[in-house]
Amino acid sequence: MKNKWLSVPYIVWMAIFVVAPLILVLIYAFTSRSGGFTVENFTTMAQYVTVFGRSFFLALIATLVCILLGYPLAYYLAREGAGMRRMATMLIMLPMWMNFLLRTYSWMSILENTGLLNTLFQKIGLFALINSVFGTNIEYFHMINTQGAIVLGMVYNFLPFMVLPIYTVIDKIDYRVIEAAQDLGANTRQVFRKVIFPLSLPGVLSGITMVFVPAVSTFAIPRLLGGGMVTMLGDLIEAQFMGSAYNPYLGSAISLVMMVVVLICMAVMNRFGEGEEGAVVL
Amino acid sequence: MSKELIRLQNCCMAFDDEQVLNNLNLYINDKEFLTLLGPSGCGKTTTLRIIGGFTTPTSGDVFFDGVRINAVPPYQRQINTVFQKYALFPHLNVFENIAFGLRMKKVPDPADPSGKRMVKLSEDEITRRVDEMLEIISLKGFENRKPDALSGGQQQRVAIARALVNRPKVLLLDEPLGALDLKLRKDMQMELKKIQQQVGITFVYVTHDQEEALTMSDTIVVMDKGSIQQIGTPEDIYNEPKNAFVADFIGESNIIDGIMCADSIVQMYGRKFQCVDSGFAPNEPVDVVIRPEDIDIVPVEQGQLAGTVTNVTFKGMQYDIIVDFRGFKWLIQTTDHSPVGAKIGVKIDPDGFHIMKKSAYSGKFGDYSSYSEEYDELSDTEEPEDDAAEGDSHEE
Numbered sequence: 079m080k081n082k083w084l085s086v087p088y089i090v091w092m093a094i095f096v097v098a099p100l101i102l103v104l105i106y107a108f109t110s111r112s113g114g115f116t117v118e119n120f121t122t123m124a125q126y127v128t129v130f131g132r133s134f135f136l137a138l139i140a141t142l143v144c145i146l147l148g149y150p151l152a153y154y155l156a157r158e159g160a161g162m163r164r165m166a167t168m169l170i171m172l173p174m175w176m177n178f179l180l181r182t183y184s185w186m187s188i189l190e191n192t193g194l195l196n197t198l199f200q201k202i203g204l205f206a207l208i209n210s211v212f213g214t215n216i217e218y219f220h221m222i223n224t225q226g227a228i229v230l231g232m233v234y235n236f237l238p239f240m241v242l243p244i245y246t247v248i249d250k251i252d253y254r255v256i257e258a259a260q261d262l263g264a265n266t267r268q269v270f271r272k273v274i275f276p277l278s279l280p281g282v283l284s285g286i287t288m289v290f291v292p293a294v295s296t297f298a299i300p301r302l303l304g305g306g307m308v309t310m311l312g313d314l315i316e317a318q319f320m321g322s323a324y325n326p327y328l329g330s331a332i333s334l335v336m337m338v339v340v341l342i343c344m345a346v347m348n349r350f351g352e353g354e355e356g357a358v359v360l
Numbered sequence: 361m362s363k364e365l366i367r368l369q370n371c372c373m374a375f376d377d378e379q380v381l382n383n384l385n386l387y388i389n390d391k392e393f394l395t396l397l398g399p400s401g402c403g404k405t406t407t408l409r410i411i412g413g414f415t416t417p418t419s420g421d422v423f424f425d426g427v428r429i430n431a432v433p434p435y436q437r438q439i440n441t442v443f444q445k446y447a448l449f450p451h452l453n454v455f456e457n458i459a460f461g462l463r464m465k466k467v468p469d470p471a472d473p474s475g476k477r478m479v480k481l482s483e484d485e486i487t488r489r490v491d492e493m494l495e496i497i498s499l500k501g502f503e504n505r506k507p508d509a510l511s512g513g514q515q516q517r518v519a520i521a522r523a524l525v526n527r528p529k530v531l532l533l534d535e536p537l538g539a540l541d542l543k544l545r546k547d548m549q550m551e552l553k554k555i556q557q558q559v560g561i562t563f564v565y566v567t568h569d570q571e572e573a574l575t576m577s578d579t580i581v582v583m584d585k586g587s588i589q590q591i592g593t594p595e596d597i598y599n600e601p602k603n604a605f606v607a608d609f610i611g612e613s614n615i616i617d618g619i620m621c622a623d624s625i626v627q628m629y630g631r632k633f634q635c636v637d638s639g640f641a642p643n644e645p646v647d648v649v650i651r652p653e654d655i656d657i658v659p660v661e662q663g664q665l666a667g668t669v670t671n672v673t674f675k676g677m678q679y680d681i682i683v684d685f686r687g688f689k690w691l692i693q694t695t696d697h698s699p700v701g702a703k704i705g706v707k708i709d710p711d712g713f714h715i716m717k718k719s720a721y722s723g724k725f726g727d728y729s730s731y732s733e734e735y736d737e738l739s740d741t742e743e744p745e746d747d748a749a750e751g752d753s754h755e756e
Contacts, residue, residue: 261440273451
């Protein structure tokens with residue numbers, strides 16, 4: 079490599095902005111408020127066990143929904159003609175060109191009690207219908223500030239990261255392998271189950287990594303769509319650094335534990351995809 | 361020969377506006393080794409794909425054992441295919457690759473007297489049959505390897521085993537040896553022929569390699585531009601080519617304009633020659649084929665014709681000599697060396713001539729004036745790449 083000097087700026091960048099912060103997090107996590115070594119940060123963390131559980135649970139749900147929505151879409155796209163593909167890829171990518179926060183804000187105005195959706199339901203007389211049938215007296219559906227809203231926000235924001243890797247992998251499957259399976263007596267369903275799905279697993283694994291990891295630590299979505307009613311890891315950490323509870327040592331410890339748990343999850347997952355090349359994204 | 365198994369009747373195939381097959385009629389007998397031979401884009405792969413069920417002809421019928429199977433999907437046909445570049449399942453090991461077809465199979469339950477209930481093959485049966493196949497292809501001990509850990513020749517044999525283990529009535533092979541080197545290809549040719557005789561089923565083989573076709577086939581179907589040019593045994597095709605295309609594609613040929621003066625008398629270069637062909641109209645213009653190995657070099661005064669040597673190539677077993685006869689260049693293969701520039705005479709026995717009726721191909725082949733280019737073309741056909749491209753275009 080005679081041009082290795084060209085990579086120096088990036089290596090320096092990485093050292094300053096990725097490696098150094100990681101080391102700082104590690105040091106801070108074992109430091110007490112007075113500056114000495116301690117593991118107290120990890121013991122006090124026990125009170126946040128529900129937050130951990132909730133974060134991983136919601137991220138898991140969001141990832142599953144992304145697979146269920148994304149896989150069929152990716153499969154369908156990979157089987158389509160060039161024109162349709164370009165169009166659909168464009169439509170998938172389009173929202174990503176707009177800022178993430180803006181998109182999430184717009185979901186707020188859609189889901190609010192007096193937001194777009196509820197207004198629409200009102201206009202088409204849905205509430206009147208329900209009230210007359212069940213004898214209730216509802217004026218809106220409570221959608222914003224719920225865990226459902228958070229999952230919705232995650233799915234909306236992260237779905238492209240599930241669709242694209244799966245699409246790429248399915249698209250690369252040699253059509254001759256599919257024909258070979260048909261030739262050997264596999265009907266359409268069996269071809270999918272025995273050949274296409276196993277061969278697309280590396281894509282699914284990449285997709286899971288790219289959705290699950292950011293979903294666990296997401297912080298703007300629960301803040302905006304959860305309205306602070308549903309605390310997740312992201313909020314918790316943010317509160318330690320910027321907010322009222324100022325305690326960067328505890329914040330670092332939480333970050334560290336989160337990273338370790340995520341790494342373990344990914345390691346276990348990649349074990350499933352053993353031997354399938356291209357699965358490892360980490 | 362035995363009974364007819366497959367029949368293609370008036371099959372036409374067009375991709376977009378391009379006619380790929382032109383009213384094809386073909387009968388394939390049971391237990392026969394039939395080769396579809398032709399240059400890239402002649403429609404041979406398309407024909408194979410129609411038999412396999414991967415393409416439906418635009419018009420015409422496909423019969424299998426007397427039943428029309430146009431609309432039968434590939435997975436319901438008693439036909440298996442060895443694909444170009446093998447198409448092994450990359451996520452399965454050798455054992456599972458071979459067992460794939462068996463695992464798809466359902467057979468009548470032996471425990472059910474009515475014979476209506478269908479069950480999967482037992483694991484014992486599958487293991488037994490896969491082991492049997494591994495034995496035939498001599499890959500015992502490779503069960504747990506993934507395809508990418510095998511050499512080209514081994515992958516090839518797994519692909520054959522994967523198809524044969526299902527005991528199909530017909531095995532289709534799409535240029536299966538194209539990706540192998542010359543030595544391995546020769547070995548596999550013998551092996552394939554042996555396997556075919558061993559299992560006793562019909563092989564339909566696609567290739568652009570004329571030597572491969574001559575070596576292995578019972579019947580050769582020579583195709584060009586979507587039409588069958590000639591069907592026959594390897595000997596027929598080589599000794600009695602029907603037109604200039606076949607004569608040129610199979611082996612080397614000097615093709616000269618001639619006139620059939622009477623039965624067994626052909627005239628070329630203004631001279632009459634004794635031949636063994638008959639059945640032409642008096643003075644009918646014809647193409648005369650003379651194989652390079654049927655020409656004897658003699659001193660000028662003893663020769664039927666005299667020419668000048670313009671090029672000599674040493675080929676190991678023989679010399680390829682280009683001789684100029686009044687502006688038309690012949691290829692002569694001989695074990696005797698003649699120097700460039702020498703005046704030589706040639707002598708051809710009556711059975712060295714083969715007379716063909718004039719066809720659309722007349723005048724296009726059989727002149728060795730552009731000798732070196734001709735050789736480039738020959739080495740081109742050795743490349744498997746151009747046919748891979750052909751296969752791709754058919755996918756559209």
